[in-house]
Amino acid sequence: MIYRENGQFKTSYGADQQIFPIAQDRWAVLAIIAFAFIGVPLLADEYMFRAILIPFLILSLAALGVNLLVGYCGQITLGAGAFMAIGAYAAYNFLIRIDGMPLLGALILGGLTSAAMGILFGIPSLRVRGLYLAVATLAAQFFWDWAFLRIKWFTNDSSSGSVSVSNLDFFGWTIDAPAEKYLFCLGMLVVFGLLAKNMTRASIGRQWMAIRDMDVAAEVIGIRPMWAKLSAFAVSSFFVGVAGAMWGFVHLGSWEPAAFSVDRSFQLLFMVIIGGLGSIVGSFFGAAFIVILPIFLNQMLPALGGLFGVSISTAAVSHAELIIFGVLIVFFLIVEPHGLARLWATSKEKLRLWPFPH
Amino acid sequence: MSKQIGDVILDLQNISLRFGGVKALTDISFNVREHEVRAIIGPNGAGKSSMLNVINGVYHPQDGKIFFRGEERKAMQPHMAAAQGIARTFQNIALFKGMSVLDNIMTGRNLQMKSNLLMQALWWGPARNEELKHRARVEEIIDFLEIQHIRKTPVGRLPYGLQKRVDLGRALAMEPKILLLDEPMAGMNVEEKQDMCRFILDVNDQFGTTIVLIEHDMGVVMDISDRVVVLDYGKKIGDGIPDEVRSSPEVIKAYLGAGH
Numbered sequence: 001m002i003y004r005e006n007g008q009f010k011t012s013y014g015a016d017q018q019i020f021p022i023a024q025d026r027w028a029v030l031a032i033i034a035f036a037f038i039g040v041p042l043l044a045d046e047y048m049f050r051a052i053l054i055p056f057l058i059l060s061l062a063a064l065g066v067n068l069l070v071g072y073c074g075q076i077t078l079g080a081g082a083f084m085a086i087g088a089y090a091a092y093n094f095l096i097r098i099d100g101m102p103l104l105g106a107l108i109l110g111g112l113t114s115a116a117m118g119i120l121f122g123i124p125s126l127r128v129r130g131l132y133l134a135v136a137t138l139a140a141q142f143f144w145d146w147a148f149l150r151i152k153w154f155t156n157d158s159s160s161g162s163v164s165v166s167n168l169d170f171f172g173w174t175i176d177a178p179a180e181k182y183l184f185c186l187g188m189l190v191v192f193g194l195l196a197k198n199m200t201r202a203s204i205g206r207q208w209m210a211i212r213d214m215d216v217a218a219e220v221i222g223i224r225p226m227w228a229k230l231s232a233f234a235v236s237s238f239f240v241g242v243a244g245a246m247w248g249f250v251h252l253g254s255w256e257p258a259a260f261s262v263d264r265s266f267q268l269l270f271m272v273i274i275g276g277l278g279s280i281v282g283s284f285f286g287a288a289f290i291v292i293l294p295i296f297l298n299q300m301l302p303a304l305g306g307l308f309g310v311s312i313s314t315a316a317v318s319h320a321e322l323i324i325f326g327v328l329i330v331f332f333l334i335v336e337p338h339g340l341a342r343l344w345a346t347s348k349e350k351l352r353l354w355p356f357p358h
Numbered sequence: 359m360s361k362q363i364g365d366v367i368l369d370l371q372n373i374s375l376r377f378g379g380v381k382a383l384t385d386i387s388f389n390v391r392e393h394e395v396r397a398i399i400g401p402n403g404a405g406k407s408s409m410l411n412v413i414n415g416v417y418h419p420q421d422g423k424i425f426f427r428g429e430e431r432k433a434m435q436p437h438m439a440a441a442q443g444i445a446r447t448f449q450n451i452a453l454f455k456g457m458s459v460l461d462n463i464m465t466g467r468n469l470q471m472k473s474n475l476l477m478q479a480l481w482w483g484p485a486r487n488e489e490l491k492h493r494a495r496v497e498e499i500i501d502f503l504e505i506q507h508i509r510k511t512p513v514g515r516l517p518y519g520l521q522k523r524v525d526l527g528r529a530l531a532m533e534p535k536i537l538l539l540d541e542p543m544a545g546m547n548v549e550e551k552q553d554m555c556r557f558i559l560d561v562n563d564q565f566g567t568t569i570v571l572i573e574h575d576m577g578v579v580m581d582i583s584d585r586v587v588v589l590d591y592g593k594k595i596g597d598g599i600p601d602e603v604r605s606s607p608e609v610i611k612a613y614l615g616a617g618h
């Protein structure tokens with residue numbers, strides 16, 4: 001037993017509807033956020049920031065957006081990469097074409113453009129569902145891949161097709177060093193995570209989940225399917241678009257359309273499935289699993305080999321990495337098809353009672 | 359009973375519904391009065407559920423007119439029927455499986471919640487107050503249905519009888535004028551049926567909600583309903599107070615066959 005909520009009685013519905021009703025949970029989460037803001041910048045080195053932490057934070061944000069759509073509203077999408085690209089290129093164009101556009105303004109306008117496109121490409125969801133919808137959203141992916149490659153206006157007529165952003169200025173704070181980029185991404189993720197959590201516990205989140213679980217009953221109860229589905233597409237695309245803009249601006253600095261290919265869409269979908277559909281924390285678990293595990297394996301395997309006196313070649317390591325990664329995905333999906341978040345929730349529930357069986 | 363049965367609130371005239379060549383309902387007329395318990399009975403496939411689906415706008419009849427509170431309805435979508443005060447429960451429980459009991463019943467308040475998406479995302483004053491106000495109302499329904507102990511449980515984990523109760527709670531949360539119940543007691547044991555009857559009568563009595571009920575248990579139907587309409591093969595074969603219906607030769611023939 002780690003902790004219990006003994007003696008914590010709720011006397012108002014407000015207290016009962018907090019995000020973390022149990023005091024220990026609340027403190028633990030605050031401690032983790034404080035550590036991420038203060039402790040990590042002191043401890044991590046540049047490689048950690050560039051290769052692991054910044055991609056993890058930005059892809060968490062994108063996975064969060066995908067989870068709102070796929071996990072909460074039950075509308076499958078294979079176009080997340082395209083919406084990242086729309087966010088990135090829209091923010092880029094707002095930044096260079098409008099004088100004095102602040103960084104945050106460009107990111108949010110990028111997100112809003114992506115949201116508008118999300119509504120447009122979400123319209124098929126009113127007619128088709130499941131795999132057919134997946135194929136319809138795949139159309140968005142192919143269309144925008146093509147558009148950003150061929151329509152030169154989007155890339156400001158750059159000859160190589162790649163665009164770049166420098167001198168990130170956040171209300172006078174120049175985001176330059178890796179630690180600063182990390183703090184910026186972390187701040188954005190905390191804010192967006194809070195927004196997502198608030199939406200999912202409010203009426204709009206219940207509408208999405210109602211559409212996901214039983215759309216006929218939802219309609220009979222007075223939920224308009226069109227509003228629920230398209231708002232989910234809009235909010236999800238907004239999150240994914242902002243994440244895409246941050247991926248371009250903060251992580252890559254300069255990028256080509258290939259950065260947001262269909263591979264990215266699949267990667268985000270896998271994150272959400274492995275992490276846990278319909279769970280905020282699951283999005284973070286999924287992103288951590290997919291971003292960090294391959295790097296961890298890559299670093300650990302030679303060390304493990306050295307332990308047994310075997311030297312493993314670089315090629316062998318990269319093969320083994322893929323094999324083990326694949327095996328782990330299958331393993332986790334068999335152990336808990338509802339994802340790492342459910343595994344986490346179940347173990348918390350068990351620990352609450354431990355060492356007693358009931 | 360002390361309650362006052364009022365004027366006609368829902369009037370169905372010459373309703374016909376076809377699916378391709380299949381005639382689900384043929385020329386059916388009946389009305390529902392305010393505050394009464396109106397039962398629809400009939401053998402399997404008689405068109406009872408189709409009738410409910412017509413009333414709340416899931417199906418659109420090819421012929422006939424529907425008057426709700428004196429106004430004719432046209433091209434009604436289910437969510438519009440809900441906005442006008444028609445709620446229903448389902449024969450095969452149609453709860454939102456991934457959500458808790460509390461959230462399921464809260465969805466019933468959806469139509470009354472007005473705060474916009476941005477307010478909700480920020481959990482800002484009005485949105486939060488609204489949420490808490492409706493939570494208080496939902497807790498009253500939870501108390502009424504005696505399901506306090508399971509309010510945070512995902513409905514997928516509940517036994518059948520309790521799920522039926524949550525389904526009723528979700529419909530009640532809409533504070534409907536008319537409550538359509540599609541076999542609220544199917545598959546229940548005697549005690550659960552008694553509980554459910556008590557809830558239905560209490561809803562009718564305390565809130566004055568008009569109830570339209572489909573049920574196969576004749577004992578229950580004859581006990582709690584004020585008037586009964588009988589369907590068979592999509593046609594109306596009886597309409598009246600329970601005693602009349604029970605002694606009607608046509609109804610007996612439909613249920614027991616011609617030989618009796």
